[in-house]
Amino acid sequence: MTQESVPVGRRADTAGDRADARIHTAPQPLRATRPTSTMISWGAVGLGYSLIAGGFARLTIPAELATLLPGAALVWYALRPTTAHFPAPAPLERRSTAPWIVIAVAFGIWELYAAARGSTHAHPTLSILLGPLIDPPPARAAGYAVWLLAGVWVVRR
Template sequence: MTQESVPVGRRAETAGDRASTRLHTAPAPLRAAHPTSTMISWAAMGLGYSLIAGGFARLTIPAELATLLPGAALVWYALRPTTEHYPAPAPFARHSTVAWIVIGAAFAVWELYAAARGSTHAHPTLSILMGPLIDPPPARAAGYVVWLLTGVWVVRR
């Protein structure tokens, strides 16, 4: 009887190491099916914060502070040595990276041009275009929820 099921060689020796390392580096994903009390508490605080911050008028100091304070807390959380992070994803292909850089540069040039022209209706900035969508307080609160969730996702990466 031969041992054909036992892998042999360099590839077989390192395959088990990668699998065991991967299990220890990735934190447990957030699950909606069985949330813990800590997750429920953070979600309730985030929702309450978003409802309060959504009530602030746009482009005011309270609205800026409502954006800055949780952002600073997320940066602090990300820089802690005990924060668990997911492993880095595989690098993007060069052609897709160049395409996104071109799109981002075109958007930045458009925004700078529109801001320099005084943000007229012929050349509006993104904040002017988004104004009607985020004008009601519930829409701003939903925007804060999305902003907070995106911040948590980025921190865990």
């Protein structure tokens, strides 16, 4: 075997070990040129789930289970070794993330303060503010659909 027959980046003594090549290769970006039947099927399942879960009343056991079960399924899917992932993004600079950290901390302090005060209309939590927006079942169904899509996106990262 000559040196030209060995792929770049691998040593000659491991050229025949295919398992070693699969472990050390970087994942390729996922590209869907057109929707496959599997994607359409899972999309239909997700849409049906969103419509059913959107019909549940807020802050009830069925609504909690409708959130917990798909979340657990997404975690299981993410932990599988065969799940394809997008390549990791470049690290963020500290200066670009500092304003977002300040906003997140301020929001967290406001939520804790409002919850400690009893979540009154004078000091509302986010759930009080968003209550009228997510009260109709179609709005909750859209929220579940967005939650599912965000969960799939995070799992694929």
